[in-house]
Amino acid sequence: MNINIGNFKIIITENYEEMSKKASDMVISQVIIKPDSNLGLATGGTPVGMYKEIIRNYELDRVDFSKVKSFNLDEYYPISRDNNQSYTYYMNTNLFNHINILKENIHIPNSETNNVIEECENYDKMMEDCGGIDLQILGIGNNGHIGFNEPDTYFEARTHLADLNKETIEANSRYFEKKEDVPKKALSMGIGSIMKAKKIVLLASGESKAKAVEKMIFGKIEPGVPASILQLHEDVIIILDKEAASLIINKK
Numbered sequence: 001m002n003i004n005i006g007n008f009k010i011i012i013t014e015n016y017e018e019m020s021k022k023a024s025d026m027v028i029s030q031v032i033i034k035p036d037s038n039l040g041l042a043t044g045g046t047p048v049g050m051y052k053e054i055i056r057n058y059e060l061d062r063v064d065f066s067k068v069k070s071f072n073l074d075e076y077y078p079i080s081r082d083n084n085q086s087y088t089y090y091m092n093t094n095l096f097n098h099i100n101i102l103k104e105n106i107h108i109p110n111s112e113t114n115n116v117i118e119e120c121e122n123y124d125k126m127m128e129d130c131g132g133i134d135l136q137i138l139g140i141g142n143n144g145h146i147g148f149n150e151p152d153t154y155f156e157a158r159t160h161l162a163d164l165n166k167e168t169i170e171a172n173s174r175y176f177e178k179k180e181d182v183p184k185k186a187l188s189m190g191i192g193s194i195m196k197a198k199k200i201v202l203l204a205s206g207e208s209k210a211k212a213v214e215k216m217i218f219g220k221i222e223p224g225v226p227a228s229i230l231q232l233h234e235d236v237i238i239i240l241d242k243e244a245a246s247l248i249i250n251k252k
């Protein structure tokens with residue numbers, strides 16, 4: 001089912017697999033139309049199925065990533081890039097090791113830097129210098145965060161060092177042995193960098209995301225719900241499974 005609400009084009013799918021396939025189709029068409037696309041990529045549990053589907057299509061020779069540049073949304077800080085909880089490790093194992101993207105075209109905020117300010121400035125500059133993000137993939141946190149832009153009293157525009165809030169640490173602790181092991185900080189693209197993307201595709205799956213999805217679509221635009229700012233972007237496609245869409249289906 002496809003519905004439009006405000007600027008949002010919303011696709012409601014039957015399940016996680018269909019959501020992942022639709023999202024993968026969007027990435028693949030973007031790269032076919034513009035082989036030197038700059039892709040903004042996300043981590044978390046949600047896009048894993050999309051990455052699998054992209055790899056499947058790559059193996060069938062349907063898409064070529066040799067000219068693509070990628071910019072990841074965020075990365076824990078500090079963390080060794082070899083740590084299996086780092087987003088560098090996640091991206092290598094879930095996507096990059098399986099497609100023909102060039103190593104030098106991959107960008108992930110440097111979780112090992114001693115100079116956070118310089119790293120953040122460089123990250124924004126690199127994105128600007130290569131013409132900005134063509135297609136940004138986003139997930140959404142249970143608390144409405146995008147990237148690691150947590151609910152706050154203002155929108156943080158640029159790449160920055162973010163303090164993760166309790167809810168996010170709790171949600172991410174499912175990937176760690178102990179809650180104490182979850183990093184407390186992360187480097188994240190800012191809201192300004194995300195909003196500059198030419199096109200955005202946001203994915204959400206499962207009932208735990210339903211409230212955040214409802215607030216993003218129908219709520220007031222406010223930094224307390226970072227994803228609500230997407231209401232002001234002109235090209236956002238939201239792909240949901242039925243559970244994530246459960247609170248918006250009857251509201252339209």
Ligand code: GLP
Pocket residue numbers: 042043044045046047073074138139140141142146147148168172
């Ligand atoms: C994480 C990431 C986000 C991600 C979100 C949801 O903390 N920083 O980029 O979109 O939280 O994660 P998941 O897809 O695992 O629910």
